[in-house]
Structures are given as structure tokens and as C-alpha cells.
Amino acid sequence: xxxxxxxxxxxxxxxxxxxxxxxxxxxxxxxxxxxxxxxxxxxxxxxxxxxxxxxxxxxxxxxxxxxxxxxxxxxxxxxxxxxxxxxxxxxxxxxxxxxxxxxxxxxxxxxxxxxxxxxxxxxxxxxxxxxxxxxxxxxxxxxxxxxxxxxxxxxxxxxxxxxxxxxxxxxxxxxxxxxxxxxxxxxxxxxxxxxxxxxxxxxxxxxxxxxxxxxxxxxxxxxxxxxxxxxxxxxxxxxxxxxxxxxxxxxxxxxxxxxxx
Amino acid sequence: xxxxxxxxxxxxxxxxxxxxxxxxxxxxxxxxxxxxxxxxxxxxxxxxxxxxxxxxxxxxxxxxxxxxxxxxxxxxxxxxxxxxxxxxxxxxxxxxxxxxxxxxxxxxxxxxxxxxxxxxxxxxxxxxxxxxxxxxxxxxxxxxxxxxxxxxxxxxxxxxxxxxxxxxxxxxxxxxxxxxxxxxxxxxxxxxxxxxxxxxxxxxxxxxxxxxxxxxxxxxxxxxxxxxxxxxxxxxxxxxxxxxxxxxxxxxxxxxxxxxxxxxxxxxxxxxxxxxxxxxxxxxxxxxxxxxxxxxxxxxxxxxxxxxxxxxxxxxxxxxxxxxxxxxxxxxxxxxxxxxxxxxxxxxxxxxxxxxxxxxxxxxxxxxxxxxxxxxxxxxxxxxxxxxxxxxxxxxxxxxxxxxxxxxxxxxxxxxxxxxxxxxxxxxxxxxxxxxxxxxxxxxxxxxxxxxxxxxxxxxxxxxxxxxxxxxxxxxxxxxxxxxxxxxxxxxxxxx
Numbered sequence: 053x054x055x056x057x058x059x060x061x062x063x064x065x066x067x068x069x070x071x072x073x074x075x076x077x078x079x080x081x082x083x084x085x086x087x088x089x090x091x092x093x094x095x096x097x098x099x100x101x102x103x104x105x106x107x108x109x110x111x112x113x114x115x116x117x118x119x120x121x122x123x124x125x126x127x128x129x130x131x132x133x134x135x136x137x138x139x140x141x142x143x144x145x146x147x148x149x150x151x152x153x154x155x156x157x158x159x160x161x162x163x164x165x166x167x168x169x170x171x172x173x174x175x176x177x178x179x180x181x182x183x184x185x186x187x188x189x190x191x192x193x194x195x196x197x198x199x200x201x202x203x204x205x206x207x208x209x210x211x212x213x214x215x216x217x218x219x220x221x222x223x224x225x226x227x228x229x230x231x232x233x234x235x236x237x238x239x240x241x242x243x244x245x246x247x248x249x250x251x252x253x254x255x256x257x258x259x260x261x262x263x264x265x266x267x268x269x270x271x272x273x274x275x276x277x278x279x280x281x282x283x284x285x286x287x288x289x290x291x292x293x294x295x296x297x298x299x300x301x302x303x304x305x306x307x308x309x310x311x312x313x
Numbered sequence: 314x315x316x317x318x319x320x321x322x323x324x325x326x327x328x329x330x331x332x333x334x335x336x337x338x339x340x341x342x343x344x345x346x347x348x349x350x351x352x353x354x355x356x357x358x359x360x361x362x363x364x365x366x367x368x369x370x371x372x373x374x375x376x377x378x379x380x381x382x383x384x385x386x387x388x389x390x391x392x393x394x395x396x397x398x399x400x401x402x403x404x405x406x407x408x409x410x411x412x413x414x415x416x417x418x419x420x421x422x423x424x425x426x427x428x429x430x431x432x433x434x435x436x437x438x439x440x441x442x443x444x445x446x447x448x449x450x451x452x453x454x455x456x457x458x459x460x461x462x463x464x465x466x467x468x469x470x471x472x473x474x475x476x477x478x479x480x481x482x483x484x485x486x487x488x489x490x491x492x493x494x495x496x497x498x499x500x501x502x503x504x505x506x507x508x509x510x511x512x513x514x515x516x517x518x519x520x521x522x523x524x525x526x527x528x529x530x531x532x533x534x535x536x537x538x539x540x541x542x543x544x545x546x547x548x549x550x551x552x553x554x555x556x557x558x559x560x561x562x563x564x565x566x567x568x569x570x571x572x573x574x575x576x577x578x579x580x581x582x583x584x585x586x587x588x589x590x591x592x593x594x595x596x597x598x599x600x601x602x603x604x605x606x607x608x609x610x611x612x613x614x615x616x617x618x619x620x621x622x623x624x625x626x627x628x629x630x631x632x633x634x635x636x637x638x639x640x641x642x643x644x645x646x647x648x649x650x651x652x653x654x655x656x657x658x659x660x661x662x663x664x665x666x667x668x669x670x671x672x673x674x675x676x677x678x679x680x681x682x683x684x685x686x687x688x689x690x691x692x693x694x695x696x697x698x699x700x701x702x703x704x705x706x707x708x709x710x711x712x713x714x715x716x717x718x719x720x721x722x723x724x725x726x727x728x729x730x731x732x733x734x735x736x737x738x739x740x741x742x743x744x745x746x747x748x749x750x751x752x753x754x755x756x757x758x759x760x761x762x763x764x765x766x767x768x769x770x771x772x773x774x775x776x777x778x779x780x781x782x783x784x785x786x787x788x789x790x791x792x793x794x795x796x797x798x799x800x801x802x803x804x805x806x807x808x809x
Contacts, residue, residue, distance in 0.1 A: 081680040083612040087558060100558070101676060174693065256667040261676040261691050275669055277537050279562045 057304060060297035064290075068114040076107035079262040087280040097282045100272055105286050111264035113290070115176070120245040123183040124238050130184070131191025132234060136222055138192070139199025150196070156189045162248055169257040179258045183248055187241060194237055195230055202226045232309040239302035243295045250291055266291045355527035356786070356803055357547070359539045361554035363517065363532040367510065368498035369485040370440065370447045375716055379797040380517070380530070385485020385504030386420045388434065388467075391719045393793075395629040397480040401429070401505075402467070409474030410457075414482070416465045423488050424509040424522070431461035436489035452481055476755065480720045507801040521801065528800055543569065549783040550803070553795050556670060557615045560779050568784045573616040576778045577793040579624045579715045582663075582678070582771040587742045588709050590659070594768060595649045600661070600710070601639045601771040602646035603685035609677055610774055617777025623761045624715055624723050626775055626793075631721035633761040639771070646685035657686035663710040664692045666699045671712060678712075704734045706742055714776065717794045724760055725752045728769060743769040 082102035090097040096105040138149040156164070168182035202208060203226065211221045246266075252258040253267030261268075266287050273284030364377035369385055372378050390400040401421070402414040414434070421429040438459055441447055455478070458470040471478060485504050496503070502510050508528065512518040517530040531548065533539045536555050542548040544566060551563075564571045582600070584591045591597060610618045622636035650659055663678065665671045672693055679689040689710075694702065703711050715723065726732050730749050732739040745767060751760040765772075778791040780799070788803040 079680075081677060083608055083677070086612060100556075100673060101680075170695070256672070256693050260693065261672060262679055272669065272673075275536060275556055276558055278540060279558045 054300050054304060057297045057300035060293050061301065064113045064294050065117060067110050068117050071107075071110035071114060074110075076104065076110065078103060078107035078111040078264050080104075081262075087276055087283065089280070090282055096286045097280065099269070099283055100276060100280075105269075105283060108264035108269060109266070109286060109290050112266040112269060112287070113294075115259055115263065115265050116246050116249055116291075116294070119176070119180055119183065119249045120242045122180050123187050123245050124241050126180075126184045127187035128191050128234065128238055128241070131188035132195045132227075132230070134188070135192035135195025135197075136199050136226065136230075139196035140203050140218065140222055140226065142200075146196070149192070153189050153192050156186065157193075161186045161189075161244075162251055165248055165252060166255065166257060169252050174257050174260050176259060176263075179249065179252055182252070183245060187245065190237060190241065191234065194233060198230050198233060199226055202229055232305075236302055236306045236309065239298060239305055243298040243302070246291070246295055246298070354805065355529050356549050356800075356805060357529045357531060358550040358552075358797075358800070359531050359533040359542055359548040360552075361532070361534060361536070361539070363530075366499040367502040367513075369487070369504075370437075370444060370449065371499065373448050375795070378717065379795075380519075381485055381502075381504075382506070382796055382798060383508040383519070383800055384502045384506045384510060385487070386429075386506050387485055388414055388482040389479050390483065391480070393628070395625065395631065395719050401486065402434075404479050406479075409476075410471045411468060412471070412478055413466060413468045414479075416467075420505050420507075423503055423505045425488065425491075425503050427488055427490065429486060429488070429505050430464040431467045432464070433486050433489045434467045435459045435461050436492045437484070437487045440487070440492045441484070449484065477720055477722050480722075483719075519800075526804075528803070543781060543783055546783060549786050549805075550788070551781040552791055552797065552799075553778060555615075555779070555781075557613060560615055560781070563781045570782045570786075571779060572782075572790050573777055573779045574790050575617045575619060575793060576776045576795070577626050577629075577718075578776045578795065579621055579626075579718065580773040580776060581621070581624075581713065581715070582773060583703070583708075583711045583713065584741050584769060584771075585706060585708050585710070586744075586769060587706060590655070590661070591709060593653055595653045596655070596659070597768045597771075598639075599646040599649040599653075599685060600682065600687065601768060602642045602649070603682045603687055604639075604678060604771060604773070605641040605681050606638065606774060607641065609674065613673065613677065614774065615777040615779050617779070618774050619777075621772040621775050622765065623772060624718055624727065625721060625761075629721075631757040631761075633758050633765075635758070636761060636765050643681070643685040646687075650686055658683075658688035659686060660688045660690065661709050662690045662692055663712065664694060664699055664702055664708045665712050666696050667693045668696075675712060703740050706734075706740070711740075712773075717796070719794075721755070721757050724757070724764065728752070728764055741769045743767065 080103060082098065085098040085102035087100060088094060088098040088102070094104050094106065096109065099105055099108060134149055138146045164186045165182045168185050169179060172178035172182055208221060208225050211225045249258060249265070250267030250270065253265035254271045258267055259265035269287035270284060270291070273287055277284055360376060362374070362376050364380050365374050366372050366377050367381060367384060369381045372381050386401050388400060388402045389397045392398045399417070402416045404412055404414045406412050416429070416431060423429055438453060438456065441450055442453055442456065444450055455472050455475055456469055457472045460468045462468065469478070485506065487498060488503055491503055500513060507523065508519045508521055510517070511520050519528045519530065520526070521528065533542060536559055539548070539551055540555065540559050540563060543551050543563070560571060563569050584597050586592050606620050610620065620638040622638055623633055625632045627634040647657070650657060663675055665675045675691045679691060682689045702708055703713070726738045728739055728743050728748060729737065729752050730744040731737070733742055734740060748760060748763045748767065751763055778793060778795045780788065780791040782788060785806045786803060787806050788799045792798060
């Protein structure tokens, strides 16, 4: 596993966590500093409202990681539970749940998220809800596929024969064996969610002004590409570094644990 | 040897055959040269949004209105002070119910060669009144009858007296024979304006009637791409719809000439006067005092922008130069809110579209109002949802711009008690008996002063206009309302 793939996400997590303690003012407007180039007072320059780009990058990282982590946990738990129940019990319940996941999978995830975000309205809470509604499907399909094969294993059958309740068997004998593929799936999911949050904010459906978001910074920065390229570069490179590192981390984990999803 | 090369074995080597080949080659070269010269001499204009329709009876978007002014001619136009002046016709008011228009000699040849007569005028307005879905039809509901006693005269009979009636007749005139055939003017316009449509596929290809100068309008949505196209010579002209930073950038580029002019398009912050908080005039005044217009105009608006006091600018004949812009005084704003017994910060929501410049301005207003104890939350919505909410009164605050307003009738539309949507544009639901009486008397100075005191909206600024021209182009300064009339006279001078 590449060490930088661990260092970069850790850097952003730590930076996002300590940013509020640094006394930065990401939302304070200085009209006289509009699109200022980087200098000692503003290391990455100022944006189109004279706000410090570095402070906004850190605030944006906080938003991105909060959204990605929250959605991963909520969608991961929900999807895993549904997939586990579906795969373990089979029968009509399996068919019903899989038809529901088929319906969700029939639409491209980001388009469905855009539709939900448009209906629910902009804002952090609605953004998380929209992404949760579209992100559970991958976990459900993966868990079901694994559960279908695991339920036929001898140790699972033995646990059932010894009188273990379905919930007990799933929790103690099936779920632990699903941990590795689920963690790998979650790692890729985080990268996808960071991009999805940026995409929705880019479209104006995510974080609302004055709060910072990498997607909104990219959207604003593109307008000033000719006069202030540092603005869009700062946001673009930050987004790229995090997504690339998390994806490489996922690859490393998959190889290390020999997971076949 | 040459013939061998062209024809190979069996070629007729007579001089006649040689001449034929020479002739074909010459024609091909001429054709190529002609195409190249045509491309080089056409004037290309990159626009942010293509027109939706070229039928003036249906046009409501700015691009359609601006092109239609060039494709068609109307009976009446406006001077710099917004007074109606003759265009196709002069007029005479016989009594409060009868106005006659006499067509002049200029601009009466339709692009299909037919001659514009009084019958065309009558047919145009009759067809407009007959269309149930035409957005402008309601403005002409006061017409009781139209007659054309001869080819040059039209007499309008009104249901009710209307001193502003001539100023309403600014719609382009269509040929009666094509109206009768239900011609599709939206894609194949036939007018008598200075430009005619040649082709509308990916681009809009126009030709100036006077000298056959080709003018091509191309939709380029991204502002950065529009600027790059101008710098690379792929377009010759830009007008409006650029962030001020890019306009300043263009000013620094060699070979690009940028002209700015004072604008008349009026931006404002609208209040919902039915809102429990905003029906209090002190709260509205506090919001107005919390905005530093001068700083915004100086830093984030195009040159030529200026503070506004009313929808019509002071130089308009119905403008009111006596009105003073509200000062920036956040301390006084905070005091007013505290005197109103409100807990600070006062939470208000501003609705706006997803347009980048609108969002940017909303974010600045949010920061400025914070100093006055107002917690302004921004809701950016797609245009359809946003405008629907505004029309239905589902807002506390909203920001919009009145574009191309020329007559004081706008005050009746925007503030009269009887003009609440859908019948009018009184979106803030203002109801004031005294103002209604002033509007009925057409006492514009008193009416605008009353509106200024009632503060149903915060007048923000008149947005400036700019024009960026490529090398060698000559065009008059941009119009205050941002119209594209300059295309009627634009010329390509000697390259520098």
C-alpha cells in the first residue's frame, strides 16, 4: 500500500478537525481583496469576495469529510442490513428487496442524487439525505452476494443447528466475514461521495452561501480562470488529492485483504 | 504532360478540353476565395443565450426582444429620456378615445419585398389580441377597434382613455398576408427592420438590408469561453453578461476596445409586505440602511453602474431626481430593529436564482446585514422555481432586475393594489390607498416619493452596460438598456 495514500486523507482529516481552532475566518468578506494573488497574508490568495482561500479550503474539507463520513456510515449500515436480511433469508423477501435495489440502480447515482437534492432543496442536511438515499444500494448488493455464499458454509450451518437465532448467526458468524469487502467498498464510497458532494455544490444544490464547499469553490473559480487561476487550482488540486489518495488506499486494502468484490 | 497528369491515358488533348479544365479550376478557386472572404468579412457576435423566438408577439426573453428590434420595425420608439417618438409612424390624439397613426416613408419594405401598409398594422395587432397565449396581449386589451381608412393611416379606438397609449405600440409589425397564412414567424421572421434572417441553425445568420453585411450570432454560454473567443479572433463582439473582473481583463488586452456606459436596468431587493416581520416599515428601513451600495458598485459591478432610487432613472422624463439614495448606516439599522422590540439577530431569508453574479451579490448582502444584526439566509433556486415563488408571494426577500422598462406605467404594474400577480407585478403585495390615488392621477413625482417613503423594495443600482470590440470594428456605445441596435450600423474598418 502506498504510504501517501494514507498520509493525504489523514492530513485532510486532521486539517478539517483543527481548522476551527486556528481562528481562521473563511466567511469574512473583504471586497478590497477580491481575487488577490497568493502572498504572505493569504497563502493561497483570496476568492471572488476577498475571502481567504486557504481558510475556505479547510472549511470545505470539513464539509466534504462530514458529508462523506456521515453518508458512508448511514448508507453502509442501512445497505448492509438490507443485503444481509435479503441474502440470508432469501425467498420472497430477497426478491422484494432486490427489486427495490434494481429500481435504484436503474438510475445513475449522481442523477438520482441531483433529483433528490432538487426536490428536497439545498442545504447540508438535505444534501446528506439525498446522498444517503442513493448510496445504500452498493452495500446492499455486495452484502447480499456475500451472504448468499456464506450462509451455506459449514460453520454457519453448525451455528444454526445448535439453535442460534437468525439474528445471532448473522451478527456472530456472517457479518464478521463481510467486514473486509465492506471496508473496501466504503473506502471507494468515500471517494465517490466527496466527488458527489462537490458535484451537487457545483450545481448550487449543496452547501449554501456563505459556507465553503470545494464544489462551490470550483464553480466560482472556473469563472475567473483567466484572471485568477490560483483560485480554481487550489480547489481542484485539493479535491483531486483527496479522491486520488482514498481510491489508491481502497486499492491497497483490496490487494492486502485479497477481497474479490 | 499536365494533361497526362490530370487525365491519364485516353484524355482528349484538344485546346477546348484544356480550357474546360482551366475554367473548372478557376471556378473552384473563386468559390474557395469567396467562402474565405465571406468568413473573414462577416461580423461574429457571441451571446450568452440564444433567442427563444423571433415572433415579436411571443418574445419575452431579453435576447429575443433585442433581435426582434432589428428584424422588425414598430410604430413607435423611445428617445433617451424615455419619451415615445415616431418610428414607422407619427400620431395624433383626436380625443381621449381616438388616436390615429400616419405611416411615414422610411422602413416600409418587408424583407419579402412587399410594402408595409396600414392593413399590416391592423392585422398585427388583431392577431396579437386573438392569441390567447401571447404574453403581451393583455397590454392591448384596452383597444376597442382598429381601422385602416387608407394605406397609410390607422385609427385606434380605445375602451378607456389612456394617455400612454402611443408608448405601448412598440411591437414589430408583421406582413398581413403571412399572418393570414399562419406563417411561423418564430423561426422564419419577415419584418421590415434593418436586419433580415438568412439562416438559423446552430448559429443565427443575419444580413443587413442596407449593405448585405453578414452578422452571425453564436450562443456561447460560458463567459470565459466568450472572452477567449474574442481574444483569439473567433468572435468580433461581446456585449453584457460578463463578470466585471473579465471586463477589466479585456480592457488590458491589446487590440480589444471596451466601452462602458451608464445603464438603466434596475436591480432591487423586494420585500413581502404580508410577512409578519417585513410589514413593519422600521424593519424594511433597517434592511435598507444595512446595505453598502457604494462599496458593491465600486468593487463588484461593471463600470457605469450607479445607485438607484426608483425604477426609472432620474434622467427619464418621469424620473424623480429629488429622491436621495438611502445611506449605509448599520448602527442606525440595528437601533431600528431594537426599537421594534425584535430579538437580534433577526432571521430573514433571501431567495435568488442560481445565477453566479446574483449569488455573489446575495452573499455580500448577507455579510453586510450581519453588522446590523440581521441573519440573512440565502436560498438559491433554479429560475423557474424562484420566479414561481416570487409570483406566488412565497418569499420574505428576493432580488431581481427590471430590464428595458421605458414607461412610468411600470409603477402601476408594480405597486398598485390591483396589480397583485397574476394580474400585475405587485409581487410584494403593497396596498396603499394614497399611492393608488397618485398612480391614478399619474402624478409621477409624488407617486415615486410615496414609494420611496413606503419602501416596498430597496432600490439597489442601475447596472452599467459594456461592449467589447475586436480589432478594426466600429460600433456606437452600448445602449443604456443593453439593446443590440448597434448591429444596424456596426462596420468593420481597416485592420490595424
